Structure formats: C-alpha cells, structure tokens
Amino acid sequence: MRGGELRAALVDAVLGGLVAAAMALPMLGVRLEDSASGLSLSNRLDWVAWSAAIVAGGRLLIGFVRHSLAGKIPGTPAPPRQVMVYVGWAMVAFALVLPFLPFAGRNVVDKATLVLIYVMLGWGLNIVVGLAGLLDLGFVAFYAVGAYSYALLSQTFGLSFWVCLPLAGVLAALFGMILGFPVLRLRGDYIAIVTMGLGEIIRVVLQNWQDVTGGPNGISGIERPSFFGLSFKMVPPEGQKGFAEFFGLDYSADHRVIFLYFLILVLALLTNLFTLRIRRLPVGRAWEALREDEIACRSLGINPTTVKLSAFATGAMFAGFAGSFFATRQGFISPESFTFIESAVILAIVVLGGMGSQIGIVLAALLLVGLPEWFRELQQFRMLAFGAAMVLIMLWKPSGLMSTREPTIRLGEAK
Amino acid sequence: MEYFLQQLINGLTLGAIYGLVALGYTMVYGVLGMINFAHGTIYMVGAFISLITFLACTTVLGTSVPLALVVTLFAAMGLTALWGWTAERVAYRPLRAAPRLAPLISAIGVSIILQNFVAQAQGARAKPLPPVFRGGVTLMEGGDFSVSLSWMQIVIMALTLGLMAVFTWVITRTALGRAQRACEQDMKMASLLGIDVDRVISTTFVIGAGLAGVAGMMVTLYYGVIDFYIGFLAGIKAFTAAVLGGIGSLPGAMLGGLLIGLIEAFWSAYFSIEYKDVATFTILVAVLVFRPTGLLGKPDVEKI
Numbered sequence: 001m002r003g004g005e006l007r008a009a010l011v012d013a014v015l016g017g018l019v020a021a022a023m024a025l026p027m028l029g030v031r032l033e034d035s036a037s038g039l040s041l042s043n044r045l046d047w048v049a050w051s052a053a054i055v056a057g058g059r060l061l062i063g064f065v066r067h068s069l070a071g072k073i074p075g076t077p078a079p080p081r082q083v084m085v086y087v088g089w090a091m092v093a094f095a096l097v098l099p100f101l102p103f104a105g106r107n108v109v110d111k112a113t114l115v116l117i118y119v120m121l122g123w124g125l126n127i128v129v130g131l132a133g134l135l136d137l138g139f140v141a142f143y144a145v146g147a148y149s150y151a152l153l154s155q156t157f158g159l160s161f162w163v164c165l166p167l168a169g170v171l172a173a174l175f176g177m178i179l180g181f182p183v184l185r186l187r188g189d190y191i192a193i194v195t196m197g198l199g200e201i202i203r204v205v206l207q208n209w210q211d212v213t214g215g216p217n218g219i220s221g222i223e224r225p226s227f228f229g230l231s232f233k234m235v236p237p238e239g240q241k242g243f244a245e246f247f248g249l250d251y252s253a254d255h256r257v258i259f260l261y262f263l264i265l266v267l268a269l270l271t272n273l274f275t276l277r278i279r280r281l282p283v284g285r286a287w288e289a290l291r292e293d294e295i296a297c298r299s300l301g302i303n304p305t306t307v308k309l310s311a312f313a314t315g316a317m318f319a320g321f322a323g324s325f326f327a328t329r330q331g332f333i334s335p336e337s338f339t340f341i342e343s344a345v346i347l348a349i350v351v352l353g354g355m356g357s358q359i360g361i362v363l364a365a366l367l368l369v370g371l372p373e374w375f376r377e378l379q380q381f382r383m384l385a386f387g388a389a390m391v392l393i394m395l396w397k398p399s400g401l402m403s404t405r406e407p408t409i410r411l412g413e414a415k
Numbered sequence: 416m417e418y419f420l421q422q423l424i425n426g427l428t429l430g431a432i433y434g435l436v437a438l439g440y441t442m443v444y445g446v447l448g449m450i451n452f453a454h455g456t457i458y459m460v461g462a463f464i465s466l467i468t469f470l471a472c473t474t475v476l477g478t479s480v481p482l483a484l485v486v487t488l489f490a491a492m493g494l495t496a497l498w499g500w501t502a503e504r505v506a507y508r509p510l511r512a513a514p515r516l517a518p519l520i521s522a523i524g525v526s527i528i529l530q531n532f533v534a535q536a537q538g539a540r541a542k543p544l545p546p547v548f549r550g551g552v553t554l555m556e557g558g559d560f561s562v563s564l565s566w567m568q569i570v571i572m573a574l575t576l577g578l579m580a581v582f583t584w585v586i587t588r589t590a591l592g593r594a595q596r597a598c599e600q601d602m603k604m605a606s607l608l609g610i611d612v613d614r615v616i617s618t619t620f621v622i623g624a625g626l627a628g629v630a631g632m633m634v635t636l637y638y639g640v641i642d643f644y645i646g647f648l649a650g651i652k653a654f655t656a657a658v659l660g661g662i663g664s665l666p667g668a669m670l671g672g673l674l675i676g677l678i679e680a681f682w683s684a685y686f687s688i689e690y691k692d693v694a695t696f697t698i699l700v701a702v703l704v705f706r707p708t709g710l711l712g713k714p715d716v717e718k719i
Contacts, residue, residue, distance in 0.1 A: 023497055026467045026490070027460070032537050039542060041470055135516070182704045189450055190703055193658045196651065197696030208689040340647070344523045351520045383531040390524030391506050398513030 009063030017056030024051040084402075088359055095265055099258045106257050113261045113329065115370045117322055120268040122349040122361040124318030127275060129347065130356040131284065132311035133291030134184075135192040137343055138199025141179070142172040142316035144206060144338035146323025148213060151333055154223040161225040165324050172320025173313040180312035184305050199343055206335040218334025224256070225263065225328045260329050267325060271318050272358055278314075287311050345369070352393050354400025363401050367393070420562045422684045423677070428568045428637065430676020431575040435630040436653035437660070437668035438582070439499075439623025445599045445663040446619050449518045453502055453525040455650015457624045461495035461631025462641045463533055466544055469635070480547060484636075488574075491628040498529075499624020500617060507620075508613070526646070534643040541642040544635060571633045578626065579669060586665060591618060599663070648692075655699050661712025670710060 029048040033040050095116075099109050121143065128136045146168040153164045183194045206213045213219065278284040286307045290297050294304055327333050349368055353360030368389060372382050393401070436458050443451045468490040472483035506525050510518045551565035586592035594615045597605040606612045634649075635641050656675045660667025675695055682694040702710065 019497060019501060022494065023501065026464045026471075026494060027533065027536050030467050030471060032467065032470075032542055034538075034540065034542075039466075039470060039544065041467070041475060129516075135519075182700050186703055186707050189444075189662070190658060190707065192450060193654055194700055194703060197655065197699055200651065201693045201696050204690065204693050208687075340651075341527075344527075348520050348523060351516045355514075355516070380535060384528060384535070387524045387527030387529075387531065390527065391521050394513075394517050394521040394524065395506070395509050398510050398517040 005067060009060055009067070012063055013056045013060040016059035017052040020055035021048055021052035024048045084359055091359070091362060092269065099261055106254050109254075109257050109261045111370060111373045113257070113264055114373065115365050116261070116264040116268050117326060117329075118346065118349060118365040118369045119362050120264065120271050120322045120325075121319060121346045122353065122365055123268065123271040123275060123358065124315050124322065125346050125350050126356065126358070126361060127278075127287070127318070128311050128315035129350050131275070131279065131291065132287040132308060134308060134311060135189065136195045136312070136315070137192050137340070137347065138179075138195035138197070138202075139315070139319060139346055140338045140340070140343040141195075141199040141202040142176055142319035143323040143326070143342070144202055144335075145172045145175045145316075146320030147327040147333045147337075148206065148219070148323075149320070150324035150327045151219045151222045152212070155219065155221075161223065161324070161328050165321060168324035169317045169320040172323065173317035176313040176316025177309055180309050180316075184308040184312065196340065196343070199338075199340060203335050203338055203340075206338070213335075216335060218332060218336075220332040222327050222331045222333065224331060225260070260325075264322075264325055264329075267321055271321075274318075275358065283307070283310055348390055352390070352400055354397075354402040357400065357402035360400055360402030364393075367401075417562050418684070422680045424562070424564055424568060426677035426680030427673060428571050428676070429680060430673035431572055432630045432633050432637070432672075433649070433652050433656050433675050434669040434672025435575060435578065435626045435633075436649060437656035437672045438665060439627050440654050440657040441660075441662055441665060441668040442595075442619050442623050444657065446595060446602075446616060447507075447518075448515075449507070450522070450654070451507075451620075451623075452519065452522040452650065453506075453529060454623065454627060455648075455653060456526040456529040456646040457495060457499050457502070458627040458631045458634075458649055458653075459641070459643060459646030460498050460529060460533060461491050461624075461628030462635045462645065463537060463542075463631075463643075464494050464628065465491040465632035465635045466542060466641060469544070469547075484547075487632055488629065491632040492625040493628075495628025495631065496621045496625035499620045499627070502529075502624075503617060503620040508616075526650075530643055530646065537643070539643060541640050543640045546639055547636050567637055571637060574629065574633070578629065582622075582626075583665070585622075591615070595619060652695070655695060658709055659699055659702055661709030664709070664711045664713070667709060667711035674710075 025048055028051060029043060029045050031042050031044055033042050095112075098104055098112060104112075121139070125136065125139045128134050128139070149168040149171045150161070150164045153159050153167060154161070159167075179195075179198045183191055183198070186194060207216055209215070279288070286297070286302050287310075289302065290304060290307050297307075298304060326337070330337075345368065349361055349364045352368065353362070353364035368386065371389075372386055375382060375385070436454065439454050439457075440451060443449060443454070465487050469483055469487045472478045472486050473480065478486070502525050506521045507518050510521055547567070551563050551568065553561050553563045586595065594605070594610045595618075597608070597610055598612055598615050602612055605615075630649075634645070652675055653672070656671035657668045658671070659674060660669070660671030678695055678698055679691050682688075682691045686694070706712070
C-alpha cells in the first residue's frame, strides 16, 4: 500500500468514526428511562466512544482488505444446469430421510417443518414475482385466507383437513382474483403499494370482525390433522383406532410431528413440480414473456390482464394451501401471524434466492428462517441479525444466491 | 358544522405530517425509481432523536421551551439526515447497478435493523412526553362545541408550509434542483454532462431524511407518545400518499398526504375508527383504478 492510499484509508476511517459518533450520540449515548414523573435520561457516553472506535476500525479494515483483494477475485461461474438438477434431487433425498437420521430429534423436525412452510410460500410467491414479474407485497393475505378458511370450515362444519385443504386453496385463489382484478391494470410499483394495502386491509378486517374471526384473540382449538382418518391423539376418539394402534407402534408424540413434516414436504414438492411443469405450458411461457416485455406481449395478442390474473390466483392458491397447513400445525391462529413483515420475509426469500430459482429459494429459506432458529437464546438480537443478513446477502450477491436465471425455452442453441 | 371544522383542522395537521414524510419517498423514487422502505423507520428515528434532544435541553441543560424547540428542530433534521445518508451509503449505493428488487430488499433489511436497534437501545415500551404547548386559539364558539386550533397545530402547519416553500424554491431555482431533475430524466446522460450523480443522490436522501426527521419531531410533540413501531405504519401511509398524489411529483406528495390525513380524520369521526386504514387503502385503490398514475402523476410513457 502506497502512502497516498494509506492516507486515504486513514481519512476514511476517521470520518467514518466521526459520523458514527454523531449518529450514536442521541440514540446510544443517552438512554430514556421510565420513572415515576415521566421520562428521565441517563448517559452512556462510553457507548458512543465504542461505536465510533468500532466503525473507524471497521472502515480501516475494509480499506486494507479492498486494497489487497483488488482485482484478485475472479467471478465464480454459475454451475451448469445439469449439476443443479442433481443437487435438487440430493436435497429431496435428504429431506425424505431427515426424520430418521440419528441426530434428528423432535426439535430438528419441527424446525425443518417451519423452514419448509417458508420454502413452500417462497415457491408460491415465486410464481407471481419470479415468473410473472409482479411485485406482490401482500402475499401473506392469501396465507391468512387459507388459514382462516381452514379454521372456520373445520370448526363450523366439522370438515376434515383433507376436505378443507383444497377448499382453502380454492378460496385463496378466488380472493386472489377478486383482489387482483382492480390491481392488475396498474403497472410496476403501483402494484406493490396496492397489494400491500390489500394485505393490510385483510389483516385489519381479521382483527376487527369479532363475530367471525374472533378478533385479536384469534381462533383456537383448531382440529389437528389425521392420517387419513387415524388420529394422532394419545386417546383416539371413541370407537376408532389411533395411528399408533393401527400400525402396531408404541404411542409417541413424535408421530404427529413427523407426519406434519412429510405433509408439508409433499405440499412443497407439489408446488415445485407444478411450477416446473407449468413453465413449459403456454400460460407459464406467457408469464415469463410478460415479465420480460409487456408491450411485446400485447402486440402478439396476449391479454396481459388474464395472464397476470392467472399468476396471481395460482400463487394465492399455494399460499392458501400453506395457510391451511399452518393452521392445522399451530392449532391456533390470530391476525398477529399475518403482518406485513411476513410478506417482506417471503419476498426476501424469493429475491435473496435469486428470482425464478427454485433451489435458491430453499437456500434462502434455510438461511433466513432456519439459521435464526438455532439462536433462539439470543432472542433480542435475532431480528437485528435477520435484517443485517438481508442487507449483507444483497450486497454480496445482488441478484440472489442462485442468479442463473435461464429462460425456460430457447430457440436453437445458446451462444 | 363546528365538529366538521374541528376534524378539518385535525385532518390537515395529520396530513401535513404525512405529506412531509411522503416528500422523501417521492424524491427518492423520482431520482432512483426505488421504493425506500426504510424511510418510515428513519422518521421513527427522527422522533426518538427529537424526544431525547428535547428532554436533554429542558431537563438536563435547563433551557427554555422555545429555545429547546429550535435546538430540537436542528438536531432532528441534521442527525436524521445523517442516518439517511449513512443508510444510502452503506446499503443502497453499492446496489445502484443491481437488479431492480435488490435495493428494495436491502431497504427492508435496513428498516428491520433500525427498528430493532431502537428497540434495543431505548427499550420497547412506548415513551410519553408531557404536552409542550398547552392551549391555543378558539376560532368559533358553537352551542356546546367550540372549534379550536392548538398552538402545536399552528406550529406544525407553519413549519410545513415554510419547508414546502423553501423546498419548492430549491427544486425549481437552484443548481441542485436542476441536477436532480436531470438525474430523474436520464441518469447516464446527466453524468456524461458532468453532474456528480452520486452527490445528487446522496443529497436527495439527506433532504428526504431531514424532512422525515422534522415530521418525527412534529409527531412527538403533537401526540406526546412514541414507540419504536410507529415508523412502519407512517411509512405505509406516506408511501400511499406519494402514490395517491402520483409518485415522483412533489406537489402530489403534499396533496396525497393532506388527503390521507383528511380521510383518516373524517372517517374516524363519522364512522368506525378501527376501519380507518381500510378506508384509506380502499380510496387509494379506487383512485388508482381510474387514474393509474395517481392524481398529479404524469401519464406513463410506454417505451417501445
């Protein structure tokens, strides 16, 4: 490092430290304390000094690293498509045996189930955002519709999970169409704000429509799923055999956990299969074409509104499935589970994974949902780390972890 | 009638605050085409900075209230602007050439970080501040209801008007405003013609964040209670305001803010307060269906 560069790095570090000190002065340096007579202040000026020092040191380090790495990192070439197919199958195989591996206790399976819910939601949203290119910030609304339809249908009419699941999907898709209709004449970012608004509307309605949704208290005592009629309860209902008894196993609470895991795995894989297949059908191609160039599509006689609507409804349907699974797994739902931050997390999974990449979404869900689960003890810093991960991954790989977005079809050979 | 007038005043006050936050959204969107999700959170940071500065001035340093207000105004504007500048520098600038959604996700990340940072640093409980200006002027004496305008409302509206005037002057008359508009048209061309695009964008963020800081100060003094979560809803409202007025248009942002403030005030007064957000968004959707680019938005040019 030459003198001039060294000086530049030092100046940068000092300036960074000063900026950090100014920023930290009110927020970290002074703490608001609740006291009897309102608020009082206590000072923590040492924290300001620490944050300034840390930022200055960090800037200096970045300066050195940048200097020594300049021009030395070649871009990593994207793995060829064939490799990704093998990786995909390996992941499916691993997911299938996961509950029976020696280290996988109940806890691990439970967390894997949670990750799979987000994988499924990510794959569902991917149809809307990744394939059709519609920025949907209210995806969680359809997840909520699915969850509430299952809860209400099963509580009011006593329908079983297997009847409710398709119904929840259909209802969510219907909602997708109704809500989508006014939206889809709009373009680009207007869709984003309107979908976000619709998501909030659904949440507010759930929160305030006391008679039906139970308001902020939510709905509890939702029917647990059965294995095609075989209950997982310790004491099965009168005159029926439980799951364990039917298969001649000792009763274990793990059965249900493992069953739920496989259930969401199958649902998620169905979503994936659906996406992979539909991309080869005319409607899937129309989605991708619309994402790339709306005007060209219109000139070719594709009706953008119906194409967008179909993407919207399909994505919503999968969210509905996932929602009804969520309801049966939790046994309790309330509007709190369906806030905007959930939509943001799902969108982040899609974008961080690399839009349109199915494997990327799995990786992103593992990173964003799975990893923080292991640090439950650090509860208070979990969300901080979550936000930081979002920013850092974007800075590191701006087009997503798996950024090989290939068109599904190609005419002739690629150059 | 008196009740109506009172709601009009309350709605305009609220609308002025939303409008100031919406200006930041609209400017960033105009120049970068980016939805800056962290903007609402920056406003929340501004509210906390104001609360702390105001308390520090009045209780620790023992200055008089008017002086404390002036100090708070500058502290809120300056320090919030610094936070906005840093966010742009660290989380958005490296993504200038990235795909369109990358900065959006990065901004959501920044928003989550800031929210939890404030919750950790200052505690998650709501922070109350005793009313600063009591009293006001009574405009009209009705039978059993009188219309009044509190000093705080006067300060808020005067400050908003003042800032709007300064701001319009900056955008239409100064070199900076010209550069900003040039970047809005065509960033590459602007940079070829010798405009320092990085600096223009930084300034845009600084101004936007500073205005959000002022709005944060107003809301602290107006409502007297804040928590780390207020940024989210205000952000949505301000964004809605910007879109309603036609995103990218400065008068549109102010108009959208005022409209949303009025809708909220009147809906809460005459219908159910729980559904006021539903009303806001429904009206937004209705407006967009008939005017897809917002009230004052320019019609979209379709590039072929």
